[in-house]
Amino acid sequence: MKKTLAFLPLLLLLIAFKPAERPATPPEIPADVQVLLDKHGCAACHSMTRKLVGPLWTDIAAKKYSAKRIAQLVAKPEPSNWPGYVPMAAQKVPKADMDKIANWLANLKP
Ligand code: HEC
Incomplete structure (x- = not known):
């Protein structure tokens, strides 16, 4: 029993520091939206984690567009x-797919 208790502070320390050790995780793209981003080629130039040809989804979200x-x-x-x-081509x-993508992006937390 005593031995077990000795580990308690260590355990608490681990729990306390766990969130800080983890890198900030970017928000996840819902599966149904991801399908559309792939289908329409957006994913080739935009990502949640890496700046590609186009800005990060979160950087676009930071502009607070409707x-x-x-x-x-x-x-x-x-x-x-x-x-x-570089300029994005039109x-x-x-419409249905664009509405879904646009609603997701407008509500994405940057
Ligand atoms: C060939 C690369 C490429 C593809 C494919 C692409 N984008 Fe972009 N996108 C860019 C670049 C580069 C910019 C920034 C320059 C600009 O807006 O012209 C941008 C900007 C944007 C913006 C911000 C517009 C603004 O004026 O602030 C949105 C929203 C966006 N893209 C959405 C999409 C969506 C949705 C798709 C798929 C249908 C898509 N993009 C496909 C390269 C791309």
Whole structure:
């Protein structure tokens, strides 16, 4: 019993430090949204963890666009919003799919 108790402070220490050891995990992309990002090629240029050709999803989310505005910008990009990036070509995405992507992105916590 005494021996077991001796481990208690160690255990508490481990628990206390566990979150700090873990790197900040980026939010997960819901599976149904991921399917659309793959299907429409968005995932080739945008990611949650690495800056690719386009900005991170979380960096876009930080701009606090409405879903409607996101759909507009995807259909008619405004490259001046992203200095230092190559301009994104206009993306043709069926409305239902675009609404789903835009709603996800508009509610994504940066
Ligand atoms: C060939 C690479 C490429 C692909 C494919 C691509 N993007 Fe982009 N995207 C970019 C780049 C580069 C930027 C930043 C420059 C710009 O907005 O023109 C960007 C910017 C954006 C923005 C921010 C617009 C703004 O004005 O702030 C959104 C939203 C976005 N992309 C969504 C999408 C979605 C959704 C898809 C898939 C349908 C997609 N992108 C496909 C490269 C890409």
